[in-house]
Every structure is written in structure tokens, then in C-alpha cells.
Amino acid sequence: MLYREAGQFKSTYAEDMQIFPIRQDRIGVILLLAVAFLVVPFVATQYWFSALLIPFLVLSLATLGLNILTGYAGQISLGTAAFMAVGAFMAYNAELRIPGMPLLGSFIIGGLCAAAVGVVFGLPSLRIKGFYLAVATLACQFFVLWAINRVGWFTNYSSSGVISAQKMVILGYTFDTPASKYVLTLSIVVVLALLAKNLMRSETGRAFMAVRDMDVAAEVIGIPMMKTKLLAFAISSFYCGVAGALYAYCYLGTVEPEAFVLDLSFRVLFMVIIGGVGSIMGSFVGAAFITLLPIFLNLATEVIANTFDIEISHAVVSNAELMIFGGLIIFFLIVEPNGLARLWQIAKEKLRLWPFPH
């Protein structure tokens, strides 16, 4: 069936304002979710879960968080990893110190603490913009890691700073196999992504985009600048915080400051840029591109080496990987500076008319 909305008439505003107004989108999303929930857990291997799917989902969530702030509200941040660290460590402490705390409750507490930190470090955004704001959020990155290393309370006075995460138990079920961790991560990510999608298509999302596109006009039509910017920081940091908690609990299995260094902030920012600034779907595409492409390249070199029966040394492979990866990033940014989500949008518009030229 062709991907086009022709013939799908909407007779009420409610129909026109559904979360996925095009029928093919609805079917596609339902199919995707069905496969992700019902097929993947039974067919994927251990390696797939722990090396590909879980990090992809967790980083998608972090990218989504940053996309809310940078893509929708237009505030650049380099503090993503710090917000994730706050989420991870506060979830750990909530689980540790509050008796009988349900796991999801700890994740939410982690997210809320990250949101609070986000609001504090979002305050400079009321005065400064663009690159200068990015530099100001760098302070957050360094401060948070410094605080976690220095204040023993956060790491429960562990001498190495590396703590193994508690067992994940929800309603008596222990999430200890990779498949169960995958399902847990997937569920949280799907719920949060749908909430974000709703939020971005309603008043709050419009206020964010208005502030991004033209702040003076936004203020003149009555959008309060301070509240909107700080809310963007809070929501974005909440998402990053939950992502951080998932990163520690479902992916690493340990809670450690070294996992949340500046490098991670940059990676998430690249995912936003490559996936598509201001697009929920783009966050997933961007995360997929950056987490999965290196692995794909690795497999591809192996296949090439086997088919042509040549010996490729390990060093060559890893260097070639980096070069191809960097080249592809530059290529995509030149072809479509607005990211892969924009490419998809263009394809969609073309498909509306295909096979006719106009």
C-alpha cells in the first residue's frame, strides 16, 4: 500500500488532531511496537540485547530529552550527561535509602532530581543564548561530576566510586535477564516518548517552539519567557535523568561517574543533530545511527574480508570504521542539515504525489 493520505477525510477537529493523523502512520507504529514487544524478546540474542538494543533505547530517551530542550525550545545544552548522572545517582540513593521504594518510584525520583538541577543550570538561559549558553551548561557537566566524586553520600561512601546497581524488582518480578531488561527499558521509553509527543503538539510545545523561533514575538503574544525556558529545562532534564537511571541499571549494571563524562553529552548532541532537531522520531533515528552504525560497519568489514579473502588487521578495521563514520556524518549534514527526520519528511511529501511529478 502506498504511503499517502489521499482519501482520508477528517470531518471533526478531534480526528484531525489525533496523535498520528495518517492511517499508515498509525498502522506502522502499531506494527513496530508489536514487533518490538512481542517478537524481538524471543528472537534476539544476548549480544543484541545488551550491546545494541538497550543502549540504543536508553540513548534514544536521552536524545529525546535533549531534543525537547534544544530542538523544540532552542536552548543548547552540553550538560546532558550531567543530568543523566544526577538521575542515575539519585535513583540509586532513593532505592538504597528509602525502604520499600518501588523501582519505578526511584527512577521517577532520579528524573525529578535531574529536573531540579536542570532548572538551576537553566537559569543562565534567561540572560544568554546560543554558544554562550552551551558554555554555561558545561559548568553543570563539571560541577555535577565533581560533586559526585567529592561528596561521599552520593556514592554511599564507596572507595572506588563504582557501585553495582541494585537488583531490579517490580511487583516481585526480578529483571535480571537481558531480555527482561530490554522489555523494561522499552516500556519506559515508549511511554515517555508518547507523552513527549503529546506535550509537543499541545500548548507547552507550541510555547517552546515560539521561544525558539522568535523570543520577542513570543513574549508579545503573552508567553512568559522565564516560565517557558525553565519548564523546558525541567522536562528535558527529567527525561535525561530517567535515561541516566536506565543507563546505569539496565545497560551498565553499575552506577559510576565515569559513565557520564562530557563525551556522552557530545554524543547525545550529535544524535540530536543527525536525527533531526525538533523531531521526536528524529531522536530515535539519530540514536540508532550513532549507536548502530559502528557495529554495522564492523560487520560489513568482516563480510568484505571474508568474501575477498583478504587479511584485514584489527587496527585497520577500527580506524576505517572511524573514518567512514565521520565521513557519513559530514555527508548527511551536507545533504540534509535538518537531519534524517527531515529526509523522511521530504520522502513523505514526495510519496503523496508519486508517481506524478506535480
Next chain:
Amino acid sequence: MSIALHQHPRAHPIGEVLLAVENVSLSFGGVKALSDISFDVREHEIRAIIGPNGAGKSSMLNVLNGVYHPQKGTIRLRGKSFSDMVSHEAAAMGIARTFQNIALFKGMTVLDNILTGRNLKMRSNFLQQALWWGPARREELAHRHAVEEVIDFLEIQHIRKTPVGRLPYGLQKRVELARALAAEPTILLLDEPMAGMNLEEKQDMCRFVLDVNDHYGTTIVLIEHDMGVVMDISDRVVVLDYGRKIGDGTPDDVRANQAVIDAYLGVTH
């Protein structure tokens, strides 16, 4: 070419003074943008502010909706004075405006742009919006309905889902007017609504300005350079030159005013 466009009885006859500007002075460092300006705007009227380039017209408009704060003088809205009002408070008091250089939200669709005009009327919080549930959903639908009325009124149905960045200039101006109208303002400030338009677009825009005034009874303060337009559609005109007021009255009064003629045509000293 003065055609009296208001000859038919008006649906909303001109009423009491709605907005009064009293002895307003504004300077930026040593530059005096406005000195001792006083004028009033009556309910339901179309009031034009004209003057040569750099006369202080846009500064005046920026004072009226709280973007600039005058050093001296007061502004009264329905007799209530305010001097240090920030622009989102002005919006809450029912003052909406358009900009000389279109200030639309380029990445958003026409519909979303116009919906932002109704943000002050939205009550649901972000948690309800995230769930798209109950009050948030009802509110979105109700406001969509209101916005569609504005879209019908300004005849932009065909572009409602187009991102505004892709629209031609004339349509963008119209969308900006729609966004201001969506707020259901008591006073609408238009900063050069016809600038850069061709004759047909100007005629359309004139018709919309008159229709807005006639249909919603909105009081309109507009800045415009096209004298024909100003003389045709406005009830009263204020003339500024070098930050001072040099004329005030009906279009015919202003046309006959020697100081205004000198300012526009130049005078030998």
C-alpha cells in the same frame, strides 16, 4: 482619492477614550526617540500614526505594548495608568500586535502559529497536556475551533498546515494578523501592515483591517507609509516628526496642516 469608506453606519460606533498617551518621552542614551507625546485612541476607532522615517512611530508602538519603557509620561488604558509594564502583561490586558519585519514562528505551521495567539486563554497544565486527557484535550479542540474561525475570516484555509517559512510575504503578513486576532484583543497594533505589498495585496489587507474593525469592533492603531491607505481607512491620524507630534486630527485636517506638509515635502529654512 479620499473615498469615505466609513459612510455606512458602523456596527461599532466610536466610543469613549480607550487608550490615552500622556506626555510620553523616550530616549536611548542621547537620542531622543519620543519627546512629550500626547494623544488618545477611542474605542472602536482606527487610529493611524504616520511620519517620515525615523519619526518615532515604531518606538511609539513599542511603548504601547510594553517592549520599551518611557522615561517620562504615562499611558492609561481605560483610565488605569501603567508605566512599567512588560509585554506579556500588555498581552494579558488585551493588546495584540504585528511587527514591521514579520515576527512569525518560522518552524511552525500556520495553524500552530495562530494557536500560540490563544496561549493566554489556555488553562490546562503540562501534565494534562502530556496525557492529552480531559481538560487539555477539550481545550485544544475548543481553541482549534476558535482559530478556525479566524482562519475563515482571513481566508487562509488552504495554507493552514503549511510551515510559515515557506509562504510568500503577503500571506505571512496575513498569518501574523491572524495570530494577533486569535488573542481576541481589545486593541490591535499594526506596524506597517501593508509594507512591501503589491496593490492587490494592499487592497486585501485594507479590507481585512476594516473587516476586523467592523466585525469584532477591535480598536486599531496602525503605522503605515502609504498615504492613500492611511487617508482612506483611518478615522484619525497622529503625525510624528523627529519624535515630536506635529499634527493630530481627521485625515482631512492632517492633509491641510502646514507643519505636516512641510515635514513631508521639506521646507527651505
